[in-house]
Amino acid sequence: MPFLFGADGPDLRLEAWPAGLTLLHAVADGIIAATFLLVPGVLLYVYKRRGEGGGREAALLKLFLLFVFAVGLVHFAALISQFMPAPGLEGVLKGAAALLAIATALGLWWLAPHLLRVPSRDRLKSEIAAHLNTLEELKDARQQLEERVEARTKELDEAKQRFEIALRGSPISVFSQDKELRYTWVHNLPAGLKSEELIGRTDAEILPAEAADKIIAVKRQAMETGDSQELEIDFELHRRVRSFYVVMEPLRDEAGGVIGVASVAVDISERKANEDQLRLLLRELTHRSKNLLAVIHAIARQTASRTRSVDDFLDRFSARLYAIGCSHDLLIADDWHGASLRMLVEQQLEAHAAGFGRRIAIEGEDVMLKPEAVHNLGLALHELAANAEKYGSLSDPHGEIRINWQFCEDAEKLKLVWQEQGGPAVSPPRRSGFGRTMIENVVGKALAGDVKLSFPPKGVRCEILIPAAQVTSRG
Template structure:
């Protein structure tokens, strides 16, 4: 049965029959251990190679051949172990031949792969490379930490700058916008009242503003994108039922390469400034008109005063006093922005030289009313002439004299009636001729204010009644 295992060696004695028992035991143990080890080693090599999973085809082939070679040698030793007691020299030879063939193949493959194997780093080189990588890792870790600190500091600076930017614009009439090349809003901050960033985003000026204003603004923005030069303009339009005026500064928005991405605009609401300018122009026109009228009045007063005086000194005294009366009325008007003046303050100011007598010999009664500028000038001159006459010839020239000035509305409040009444002074005799003061009170004042003036001279004291339309009154109380 075993003839095919011995390849014709049946006639030869077995080794266990020829060799001493000790030698047989030595070979048996050695071959058994070698066979078992050479069976375990290939399995370990293949397991390690598979678990590593990092090899090229050449390395895989080499390890596979080496494992097969060791396996063949192990089987050959196993056959030697069996051959001690059985005629299996044929199988033993075949296994040794296979091991020889695998050994030769492995040697050839190793020499072919030698250049690649030589390029594999040694342990010291690997350790050096690992150490270098660790140092690089630590350096990168430090650089990352520094970068994070710089980013954190820069982020903090940007947050602070943004906060300052928002605080500076908060509550101010300044708005900032950015738009793309299609002139659609991409960002807005501190938008004008009634417009929010969410409402503006994605829209064009034509979708937000009146057509005429949008056309002007969009034309300026196109020019900025074409030329790259900033543009300034002022525009007026109605927004949410209110006339608004804006100053615009438009600049090109560029990327890092200098290409124009759109526009950035700063809009300053100058509506209040424009309104103030319009009001100022109106006031200047009104001031010019009133100044001309005032100069005409002063010219007339100068001529009339000069025609009724006999000396330069007398002219200067009278003319200066009348200029002072005009100046007092002027001061009252300036104090209230030329909107008018209080009648009570006008009376008190024209009788200012006798202020210590207010409430005693001089009685002033009537609700406080605000008069228009024209009424203030004319009534001021009338009160000055009456006070001057009373001081020279009437009640104010006598310590026992009294003056009562009162006013009230009459005829269903359609007119304001002012009464000047003197008592207790020297007996009054009607003047023989009409002086400047009387002519101005009776003629000029009444005509200028479209009212009625009655000036009488009863013996007990001068009485003057001035009635003017309530249209000359701006407010009551």
Template sequence: MLLDTDGQGLNWPGSLPLLHAVADGVIAATFLLVPAVLLYLYKRRGESSEREAALVKLFLLFVFAVGLVHFAAVLAPWFKAPALEGLLKGAAALLALATAIGLLWLAPYLLRLPSRDRLQAEISAHLTTLEELKSTRQQLEARVDERTKELAQATQRFEIALRGSPISVFSQDKDLRFTWAHNLPIGLKSEDLVGKTDADIFPPEAASKIVAAKQEAMKTGNSQELEIDFELYSRERSFYLVIEPLSDEAGKIVGTASVAVDVTERKANEHQLRLLLRELTHRSKNLLAVIHAIARQTAARTTSVEGFLDRFSARLYAIGMSHDLLVADDWHGASLRMLVEQQLESHADAFGQGIAIEGEDVMLKPEAVHNLGLALHELTANAEKYGSLSKPGGEIHISWDYCEDAKKLKLTWDESGGPKVREPSRSGFGRAMLENVVGKALAGDVTLSFPVKGVHCEIVIPATHVTSRG
């Protein structure tokens, strides 16, 4: 039997009490299930502020309490429990009040929350911005690739330009420790320099001069130039340095950048050139003295200007031919065979027939080339006028070899087949040149004889006038 609120029995018609119980049961189940589902979704979503979390919890408790009130109403017709029902209703009322107060407190905050349309607009704007960023990124990547290629090409040109050259480049920090180096001289590697100072690499005296120049560049902000010699890996080296101060983007000097040019070979060539010029000056003076003596002797033995000019010009031409041989070999010397062939070049068609030239070729020093050239010229001129070259069938045999002790070189001139020879009654210029000028100039001996068959001449000079054997 159903009970009313006073504990008296209720006389409800038909199935009405059952309908009330079912309705309250469904409502109770719904109000208990909804909080459970909302709590599950809230936990899964996992994104909310502290205010949102508090409001959600209050609302869930409120709905849960209302569900309990309806559950109690299901039992009320059969079980009288006014205290429990009142407690549940009181709790639901408090939770409802707290929820309402919370809503009022959070209303300004909730009003500021973006609407769905606003969220969609913002999402659309963000997507547009994202696409623009992607496009910008692609453009930047393309520009980076282009600059990277340009940098690689510039680096390649830089390396090609320095490859095989005597130019080295390097940089140092403010403490003058090497930070980078490229195309270093033979004996040095980049890893040998990086992290070290000049004092760690070079001799103390050279390092102090280099460091002083670099410190001056950083102090004044002006480039410095320096040429310095020092020994590097057991070899004397010379370098020309250009030192530039290195600045950062703010203009603050943070180190140095330097270029070093290896001028060792250039200085060696300059030194060799100075020696050569001094030697050339010395030999030119000697040559002028010889020409002066030739002019005086030729003039003393010539009765006419025409005769003087002919003889003097011929002797100058002989000197000039010897000079040409020396110039061709940078004044180091000349081949004896070439010297003989040159002085007899007007009779080159007779080489190997009427004119025989024998001997292992040797290289003569410049002094010997000039004087032997004059001697050969005088012998040739005499043979053309009075000896074997003055008529067909005449022969000349020219040979040379070292003497037994190898300390002297002997050149022999033999004529035959020409007119019969008689010893001249007086000494001419050619004989004076051979016996006095050539012999004395080379500290050697000249023997000139006049057998009936033809002139015979022996010229013996010290082997010191020979630079090498052919």
């Protein structure tokens, strides 16, 4: 190849090189120098942008790039030497490149075991795929957990709603307190109390002293023993005495230690009031039963003393007992508070109800009578009706009865008038019978009022003055 080495073979002296060979060396050195100088800069820029600027690998990489850069300088010096010979500079650069090469080789030797532990590309792909698979599984697990949490949250909301509905409008209140017995949570408080009045406070700061001492002692006992406690207590709340039945349970943490107390308080004020009312009614019933038995006994004796046969006694006595029973039914219908005067009159004349409005006129503002007045006035009306059936207006188809009542001018008494007319002519009786005695003496005295029974020819007339104290209300 004479173009490269000349006609006489290779001559290693630079000045003996052919022009073509010199140009080839120059171009090659230039390209190699440019590449070796550019590549380290590009790699270093990429390395920095990737953020991988630390560790032993980074130091070795920088050393290697410096070595490549030095080799590039060597080739650049060789290029210059072809036109301006500088063997000293070229030698220094080559020596530096050699030292960097040795340092790089030693670094690689020292770092080789670590580099062997660096996962291969296939291994990295496998690990990445495994991680991606794990990520998908985690996403699925997260979705399942979110669905479970949502379901549990819905269940809790429904349970809370049922809990609130169950307690809403009920007399049941629920509380929780910490170890110092300060309220931490309350729900469905009794009327008159607000949650902000309780949270953070103790019973001693809220309740009357005597009640607070009792309930605090029982709550401490529940925390000390770990057993539930019960207490029924009365105290004044907003100027009204209230009664509560309280159940207290110790609150525990996950380790089982007592951290406070939970309480359920049931307002039994109404129940106790009903019990008191029931006891009062039972006492009243006992009292009235004794009085009623005494009246029945008196009726039985008086009836027996004025009858000549057992059948006559049974008829009269049964009728009078029935009259008492009718009055009793009216009282029971209104829980023994009293009975309507109009209903009492209509009931005692029930056998002649077909004549109401025609033969029997009932007039007057309706009023409510007390139980004592109902019993006695019922007996009086029965006796008047029984007498009218046998001898008076109700024994004649043309007879009439007018019953009316009104308050007197002073409104201290209620005046009831029984007036018969159109029946057989009446003459005063020659002796006082049981009915007359009952009306004039027993009923009048029992009502603490006045009774006037007269027998004008046109028909029996009876005036009964009932004190206003025997009237509970007006219609």
